[in-house]
Amino acid sequence: MDAGDARRILDEETERGRARIAAASSLEELEDAKVAVLGRKAPIASVQSSLGALPVSDKPEIGKLANQAFTALREALDARRRELETVAEGALAQADAVDVTLPGRRPRPGSRHPLTLVEDRIVDVFTRMGYRVVEGPEIEDDWHNFEALNIPADHPARTMKDSLYVDVPGMLLRTETSAVQIRTMQAQQPPIAVVAPGRVYRREAVDATHLSVFHQVEGLAVDEGISFADLRGTLEAFARELFGERVRVRLSPDYFPFVEPGCQVAVSCFVCDGAGCRVCGNGWLELLGAGMVHPKVLENCGIDPERYTGFAFGLGIERVAMVRYGIGDMRLFVEGDVRFLEQFQGAA
Ligand code: FA5
DSSP, X not given: OOHHHHHHHHHHHHHHHHHHHHHOOSHHHHHHHHHHXXXXXXXXXXXXXXXXXXXXXXXXXXXXXXXXXXXHHHHHHHHHHHHHHHHHHHHHHHHHOOOTTSOXXXXXXXXXXXXXXXXXXXXXXXXXXXXXXXXXXSEEEHHHHTGGGTOOTTOGGGSTTTSEEOSSTTEEEOSSTHHHXXXXXXXOOSSEEEEEEEEEEOOOOOBTTBOSEEEEXXXXXXXXTOOHHHHHXXXXXXXXXXXXXXXXXXXXXXXXXXXXXXXXXXXXXXXXXXXXXXXXXXXXXXXXEEEEEOHHHHHHTTOOTTTOEEEEEEEEHHHHHHHHHTOSOTTHHHHOOHHHHGGGTTOO
């Protein structure tokens, strides 16, 4: 290579290099262009490496031209890099841009199920009266569900018709939360004051006021000197808390094998205030069964019936929810219709 060749190569390669750099449309392509234009194998590099072979008189000039070519190409590279970086940032900003004029996505808040609301409310009223919350298994044995509750072997509740048995001899889905009374009294001596919320199962035909899977809250208080007046006072206080000061409570005699005496408890209708209407029929809404714990039941659990007395009650959560919210059909609670459930947003 002589000085003429070197001048030509430097001229041509500077032009070609500039064009290649200008044509790079991304930072990756620019990196490739840099290697091709300024790399060790680039034609310009070959001029530099041939410098030593040139006549001494040409060396300063060609050396200077080679440096100028390198500088010019480096500047072109830097300029193009800045351009491409600006473009890339702009594209990123555009991709990230938020259109503030678009309508927002309306949040759809969930709500607690009305039965949960009512259960929490009932439990809250009793815990404030000093009751403790306990739970029992939904699959019970015959002894806790029937025998210990003084339900004799020939009682109709025991038949296949009324109860749901599981595939293990002597085991069934509990028919009432009263079984938890037994478990509680077996576990501790009086004084006892507990409430036991939970699910119960019966072989029932489902209609507007009956489900085959429903919920109860059992209450049990055992101590020295507990009387029927305590039961009545407790239920009245509970009804006032749940349905308001005006509500009246009616106790009428009923039979449950595990209490003596036993009663049905109804509250005055929230619609007609006891006069009688379409919702209640005769002015009263039946909510629960209750009574004084049968001495035999205390004995079955190892509690001395000569020393202690107690009362128990079992109320249906679905029934209470129907009264509290004025709902005419119990099946609405289990159908999962969002239009029904949404109405309880913010309810207490
Ligand atoms: C009992 O279950 C008794 N264990 C209650 C009890 C406890 C009495 C302690 C004495 C002492 P009963 O079967 O009546 O009783 O049910 C009690 C409540 O559960 C009813 O008042 C009603 O509110 C509700 N209930 C009963 N059957 C159904 C059903 N199929 N669907 C929805 N709720 C029901």
